[in-house]
Amino acid sequence: MTAPTTRPVSIVSATGMLGTGFLATSLDAAIALGARAIGCDAGSSDSGPYFLGSGKLSRSHSALKRDLELMILAGRKAKIPVAIGSAVNAGADAQLAEAVRLVEEIASEHRLDLKVAVIHSELSREWLLDAWRSGRVRSQPSVPELDEKTVSGTAHLVAQMGPEPFMAALDAGADVVIAGRASDAAIFAALAMRLGVAPGPAWHAGKILECGAAPAIQRLHPDCILATFEGAEDFTIQIPNPQMACSELSVRAHGYYENADPFQIHEPGGTIDTAQSRFTELGDGRVRVGGSRFLPAERYEIRVEGSRLAGYRSIAVAGISDPILLDNLDEFLSTCEAAIVGKCRESLRIERDADYRLLIRRYGTANGPPDAAATHRVGLVFEVVAATQANARAAAAVAVHTALHHPVRNWQGFVSNLAIPFSPAVFDGGAVYEWSLNHLVAVDDPCAPFRMEMKTLTRERGNAAR
Amino acid sequence: MRLGDIARLIRSKNAGPFTLTIDLLFDSRAAFDRAVGSGLLTPRRIAELYGVDPALVRHFELPDVLAIKISLPRRPPSGAVGDSDIYGCQAMAPLAALSMGEAQP
Numbered sequence: 241m242t243a244p245t246t247r248p249v250s251i252v253s254a255t256g257m258l259g260t261g262f263l264a265t266s267l268d269a270a271i272a273l274g275a276r277a278i279g280c281d282a283g284s285s286d287s288g289p290y291f292l293g294s295g296k297l298s299r300s301h302s303a304l305k306r307d308l309e310l311m312i313l314a315g316r317k318a319k320i321p322v323a324i325g326s327a328v329n330a331g332a333d334a335q336l337a338e339a340v341r342l343v344e345e346i347a348s349e350h351r352l353d354l355k356v357a358v359i360h361s362e363l364s365r366e367w368l369l370d371a372w373r374s375g376r377v378r379s380q381p382s383v384p385e386l387d388e389k390t391v392s393g394t395a396h397l398v399a400q401m402g403p404e405p406f407m408a409a410l411d412a413g414a415d416v417v418i419a420g421r422a423s424d425a426a427i428f429a430a431l432a433m434r435l436g437v438a439p440g441p442a443w444h445a446g447k448i449l450e451c452g453a454a455p456a457i458q459r460l461h462p463d464c465i466l467a468t469f470e471g472a473e474d475f476t477i478q479i480p481n482p483q484m485a486c487s488e489l490s491v492r493a494h495g496y497y498e499n500a501d502p503f504q505i506h507e508p509g510g511t512i513d514t515a516q517s518r519f520t521e522l523g524d525g526r527v528r529v530g531g532s533r534f535l536p537a538e539r540y541e542i543r544v545e546g547s548r549l550a551g552y553r554s555i556a557v558a559g560i561s562d563p564i565l566l567d568n569l570d571e572f573l574s575t576c577e578a579a580i581v582g583k584c585r586e587s588l589r590i591e592r593d594a595d596y597r598l599l600i601r602r603y604g605t606a607n608g609p610p611d612a613a614a615t616h617r618v619g620l621v622f623e624v625v626a627a628t629q630a631n632a633r634a635a636a637a638v639a640v641h642t643a644l645h646h647p648v649r650n651w652q653g654f655v656s657n658l659a660i661p662f663s664p665a666v667f668d669g670g671a672v673y674e675w676s677l678n679h680l681v682a683v684d685d686p687c688a689p690f691r692m693e694m695k696t697l698t699r700e701r702g703n704a705a706r
Numbered sequence: 707m708r709l710g711d712i713a714r715l716i717r718s719k720n721a722g723p724f725t726l727t728i729d730l731l732f733d734s735r736a737a738f739d740r741a742v743g744s745g746l747l748t749p750r751r752i753a754e755l756y757g758v759d760p761a762l763v764r765h766f767e768l769p770d771v772l773a774i775k776i777s778l779p780r781r782p783p784s785g786a787v788g789d790s791d792i793y794g795c796q797a798m799a800p801l802a803a804l805s806m807g808e809a810q811p
Contacts, residue, residue, distance in 0.1 A: 285723050288785035288792045381762050382724045382779035492771050496729050500721040500777040502766055550787055597787055625787050674786050675723045 256452030283326025293673025331421025361420025402508030485525030546677030710802030
């Protein structure tokens, strides 16, 4: 156990998501206020299963590099560590490699001596199957049970690390930690605990810091946020940008955001318990928090996330304004759908559900006739997911063209119904992925699944990684 | 008068890809009490509205911050073929549209 802190120590979260930006002056202000570590979350499952499945980045290289560069330079200048979690987006090895490449570029351009710890979070299907066979995998109520087929159909799987791998990297002397998938709060909990802060305040502060300036009364733009730990259990939340302030309500309300339970937040290795937390406004935009606890779990569990290929998508977007058609939109769309399915069978020799899935989405109206008194446009998205991009594109082209001229009750003669906003009308969306895994795995050693490598970048050697 | 008219904010978001969480935030104790007292937000009613198992609906009343939180399984999961809202941001709409009866002074 670490001893309770006596002197105040601060850590800063640069922004809620690496690549969304922050003010350089805010980071400078945080360091002037005493920040002794810089952390930043770089990912989430929020943007969907595509990024883990494909290994692509959700942000541009230039946006990521801008934020990383400011953090690394500030960290080197103040001689304080920088830790990035969930690099970048989902923590797949391909994404982690991109983040490391950006750090190497920055080190080379600024001629920095840098020890960079790279912590992997991508795991093999065999690793998960072993855990499953030995009874260490637990499903949660709304997640399907695991089976061998689900695992073998998974394209990539990662696990969310807790604070332990970050702390091990810092103990090994890392100036910069680039970690794969991690609990958002664990990045900051690790930085704080390594400065001697007890787990309760370290974890709760981490949970508040992970979204950057989001706990502000009014978040004007993505920016930095600072936690200052004092005494055995208190910490103070502050936004270093003087344009933004926190209130008791804004900090408490942020605690509910994205959390299924407002008082019990499950994390790797335990639960953040905020039921007894006290929040006090200090009157200058700062809020003091005390009484938060971290309850260690009996078994240390890490959350595994997996993504599988579901097919390839093509879409077409269209609008309908014809009031006569809109009188019978349900009938129009159901007969149109049947015509699309028939045409795909006849012309393309593909069967709905067996070979492709067809969805006609409606925007601007509920099911049923729209309010006749209102003038409005209903938006539609025609979507096809098929086993090949060629079939998806072909079926989407059939769908949009069929609907374009589909007969409308109460009109006689040849009709054209869709206001198609784009040319070409059909877009290829590329590979489609679906979540296949979201399960808890018990581990004996919280660091063991997360392989760490230490890279020493030196200006003398032209920053060749050793 | 809809539930959305008496709340300061009704927001929804994924709490992981398989769970939705909806926060209803109010400006006054009267509005909070009216929402709680409406009986519209019980796990049974929420389960009906969202087509999920009532046993899996979690409901929290937080009077000291004038908030109600409801968490429920997400159908379909985020990003599944057929999902229309990857972030779950518009899952609040059915709640915001619930009728509260006539306007009260």
